[in-house]
Amino acid sequence: MNRSVFTMPRLCASLILAGMFTPMTLAQTTSSEAYVLDKVVQVSRHGVRPPTESNEKLLTAVTQRQWPTWLVPFGNLTGHGYTGAVEMGRYRGDVLRNAGLIPQGCPDAGQLLAHSSPMQRTKATAQALLDGMFPGCGFQPTYVRGSQDALFQANEMKFAALDPEKAKAGILKALGGSVEAAQARYKPYEDKLRAVACLPDADCPYGKQAWTLEENAKGRFSIKGLSAGANMGEVFRLEYSQGLPLDKVAFGHARSAAEVSSLMVLTKAKYDFVNDIPYIASRGASELMNQISLELKQGTPLASTRTESTPPDVPLMLLVAHDTNISYLRTMLGFNWKQGDYIDNNIPPVGTLQFERYKEVKTGEYFLRIGFEAQSMDQIRNLITLSETAKPYRTDFASSKDCRTTSLGLLCPLKDAISTVDKNIDPTALTPYTFQ
Structure with a gap:
């Protein structure tokens, strides 16, 4: 042509x-x-x-x-x-x-x-x-x-490796000064996910872990503790999008798109705090x-x-x-x-x-x-x-x-x-x- x-x-x-x-x-x-x-x-x-x-x-x-x-x-x-x-x-x-x-x-x-x-x-x-x-x-x-x-x-x-100090500074700024303060602000959303994903009588660790900022061997940063909730919200969205029966989506707790999104607050937080940092993005x-x-x-x-x-x-x-x-x-x-x-x-x-x-x-x-x-x-x-x-x-x-x-x-x-x-x-x- x-x-x-x-x-x-x-x-x-x-x-x-x-x-x-x-x-x-x-x-x-x-x-x-x-x-x-x-x-x-x-x-x-x-x-x-x-x-x-x-x-x-x-x-x-x-x-x-x-x-x-x-x-x-x-x-x-x-x-x-x-x-x-x-x-x-x-x-x-x-x-x-x-x-x-x-x-x-x-x-x-x-x-x-x-x-x-x-x-x-x-x-x-x-x-x-x-x-x-x-x-x-x-x-x-x-x-x-x-x-x-x-x-x-x-x-x-390696060609795009991060300067760890610049990356940490950007993440801490987004967090509002500290990981601990951010986790305290998001505790209600952790509690909500815990109620959705954990059986009432089970020894469920979710939501009990303190968030910590970690760097892996490839120089990428994550917030341990937050990652689980962020991934959970994304998986619930994928379950709904895949067309799973509604009693299987978020263990039956998300029967509409709006309800799915209400479980994704920590998913957004993960991006706000780690991915959407101008230095890291650049x-x-x-x-x-x-x-x-x-x-x-x-x-x-x-x-x-x-x-x-x-x-x-x-x-x-x-x-x-x-x-x-x-x-x-x-x-x-x-x-x-x-x-x-x-x-x-x-x-x-x-x-x-x-x-x-x-x-x-x-x-x-x-x-x-x-x-x-x-x-x-x-x-x-x-x-x-x-x-x-x-x-x-x-x-x-x-x-x-x-x-x-x-x-x-x-x-x-x-x-x-x-x-x-x-x-x-x-x-x-x-x-x-x-x-x-």
């Missing part, structure tokens, strides 16, 4: 209207024909999975209770998760076809880059998204051999953000003249990652969202951070739309077909004061938006990178 297919007249562009904008004074425009969508980069979380093996062991130990049995190995994408990701890919493919970015049928493989983290759940999710977006085309994602990819596992690799995702930035600049006056580590110039780049990666990117951008029944800044299965580049027809100027899109918990649980009347959640990000509200969503001048994308990239946390 030649490039002209991707720049054909844009049809029904209003189908990608956003859900919610960051409140601010914005210029107004209504014409969807005034802009051409010419490049998209999206970073998606994997789909529904069971607990990882280490999390299963931890939760069994702290609750002294048998947790639900899943039909796939620990941590792997489930069949339900695959189907939900296919649907998200199908919907997203329809949106991009209506916008004119991708053609009907199968595009030339050279016009697409689909790359995933090397874990089974991310590789399988990438395949599901491709199967949904390009049915029958036989596209397959690329991924590195082994267990570490500098895009997705930078926080475990070290952990500068490599990924840099590749996103390089891709978005290509074909514009902002394009780098250096060729090393520059990704292929393609209209559509699909990256499939983990919630940790997206939380780092969110923190680096300063992007916050609240969607439906989810807790603030939550990253559900197949939740996607999207970067859409538009060219204004009249002026030739480039604009960037940054947003986060995710299916609702019930859409995932019930495998709802997505449509104009059953859309996923969508939140747009105002990356500068000069963004404009359009029928396409919130469009921000590319130069200003790229400054926001680039501002927290740490050049000392980069390494030469080539896509497979």
